[in-house]
Amino acid sequence: MADNSGRPFCIGDLPAHLILEILSSGQLCASDLACFETTCRMFSGVHALEPIQFLSIVEFAACRHCEDNSIFSSLPPDARSKLLRRCGDNWKKVLRFLQSVEQSFSSVKTSAGEMQIATGKYHTLLVHDMSVYFCGSSLSGVLDHDRETKQSAAFSRIDFPSPSRVAHISASHNHAAFVLQSGEVFTCGDNSSFCCGHGEVSRIVFRPTAVETMKGIPCKQVATGINFTVFLTLQGQVYTCGSNEHGQLGHGDTSDRPVPTVIEVFEEQGHNIVQIAAGASYTLAVTDDGTVHSFGSCTNFCLGYEEQHDQLVPRAIQSFKSRNIHILRVSAGDEHAVALDSSGYVYTWGRGYCGALGHGDEINQTSPELLNSMKCNIAVQVFARKRKTFVVTDEGLVFAFGWMCFGSLGLSDRGSSDKVMEPRLLSGLSSHRVSQISTGAYHTVAVTKRGDVFGFGDNEKAQIGPAHTLSYLEPTEMALPLHSNMVEDCPPPPLGS
Known part of the structure; x- marks a missing residue:
């Protein structure tokens, strides 16, 4: 990345609240957050911005994604807690579940x-x-x-x-x-x-x-x-x-x-x-x-x-x-x-x-x-x-x-x-x-x-x-007339434990 002067800078140089806003962008999915967490140490460590129950800033961002999700917001509190436990208290896995269910009957x-x-x-x-x-x-x-x-x-x-x-x-x-x-x-x-x-x-x-x-x-x-x-x-x-x-x-x-x-x-x-x-x-x-x-x-x-x-x-x-x-x-x-x-x-x-x-x-x-x-x-x-x-x-x-x-x-x-x-x-x-x-x-x-x-x-x-x-x-x-932009089917990074 680069600032207005053209000088490169690291995303880690940004204030923590701006990093969180980027990670909480609606354009990111669970696998994107997992990539951040596995490729950059700053995203995987405990950060002072988060409450103690979040192991990383990525987990905090995943939680915010879930709270904004229409399925999750419609669940009663006990159902939300049950889902989080089912996903091993991992908010990235909760987000993956919610996003996958949303897409299962649409695009x-x-x-x-x-x-x-x-x-x-x-x-x-x-x-x-x-x-x-x-x-x-x-x-x-x-x-x-x-x-x-x-x-x-x-x-x-x-x-x-x-x-x-x-x-x-x-x-x-x-x-x-x-x-x-x-x-x-x-x-x-x-x-x-x-x-x-x-x-x-x-x-x-x-x-x-x-x-x-x-x-x-x-x-x-x-x-x-x-x-x-x-x-x-x-x-x-x-x-x-x-x-x-x-x-x-x-x-x-x-x-x-x-x-x-x-x-x-x-x-x-x-x-x-x-x-x-x-x-x-x-x-x-x-x-x-x-x-x-x-x-x-x-x-x-x-x-x-x-x-x-x-x-x-x-x-x-x-x-x-x-x-x-x-x-x-x-x-x-x-x-x-x-x-x-x-x-x-x-x-x-x-x-x-x-x-x-x-x-x-x-x-x-x-x-x-x-x-x-x-x-x-x-x-x-x-x-x-x-x-x-x-x-x-x-x-x-x-x-x-x-x-x-x-x-x-x-x-x-x-x-x-x-x-x-x-x-x-x-x-x-x-x-x-x-x-x-x-x-x-x-x-x-x-x-x-x-x-x-x-x-x-x-x-x-x-x-x-x-x-x-x-x-x-x-x-x-099946042969399709639309594969010109295909990429290699690599396995996703793990969503953590």
Whole structure:
């Protein structure tokens, strides 16, 4: 560094309060702080500025980052203390957990730029620096092509009529939804069930089209179920449209909605929703106080109650509340669900077929159960889909369990069974530090810290790459048109003890 006279100086020459301000900059992440601490002695030693409980000025800065974090600030004091203990009283690890959870269901920062992935039944969507790319089957119009195009074996860009850039995506079997940076929502695909939200238009929507009803109501997340869509606004409201046979739209009836309609129960009860998930025919919603609400079909106990009747309006899952468990994120599979709490513990419930719940058996769970085999790991992302579950840890490791169909768990040693009953480390990705994972009906895609994208499982429709290989049993790097600025994937510095 240099001062105004051009003479170089060391950052250590600055007053302590200025150094702290630099380290507390919103541009730094947990790994940046760890780099400071491991490469410069002044950052690793005890400094007079900090209270005695902070071992270094970097730890003090990490604590300030955590206090400014929206997730951490919403936690009750006991949950904050529990998280800090879980991270070994290391504020850098707490910060890494919080930042990883924030990015797990949106864009993740990689060495190649910001990225997000979403997998449908036979297609893959990728966001890179807010531009969207796709590969796989273009049936039902979900891939922005005309009627003559059947599939794309390489990532191709989707052009939007709006100049705004894409900030969030969601993919289901036959339709997709996109939230732009402006908060505007676009959808495309098979709209026979009105799931695209374009009114009484029951035809295929071949290109991403703005949802007119949501104009002026900025959104931050969308969740696509089978034949229905859930919209989460910046103000914490929830809108739904599409098929409503089981009450999955949350309006207290079973009437379909051709355009997005606000869920009034959340409004009346003053709930602020922070995350949504759509299953096959049910919906999960997380409030800012860590409560999970569910509604729709309970045939497979996916709603987290002991009953099996449909729930037409949102209802809190009491087993979380009674145990004082603060949930941060949920994922809704076709027949089971999974949740992540504020300390990085994982819970599963629903149908246990093929070991999708990870408890070592195929027993159904009528209410959420702690996944004991993952207690030694701090989870930051959970993802459930058709009879399989993935868990990503704060160290970038991936654990998988459930149905191994077409190799979609990424475990090549099938043996005599296609079922994995308990979480198993996905060794094919263990050296790559995974940031985000998404699994479709029969294939899975993961993004690494470096910005590499790996796919495995079914490839019949070229949803992973050229269709000369019908399936990939192990994680295989997918060819991307955006690797010109890649850097070497070096392991991060340790976050200390």
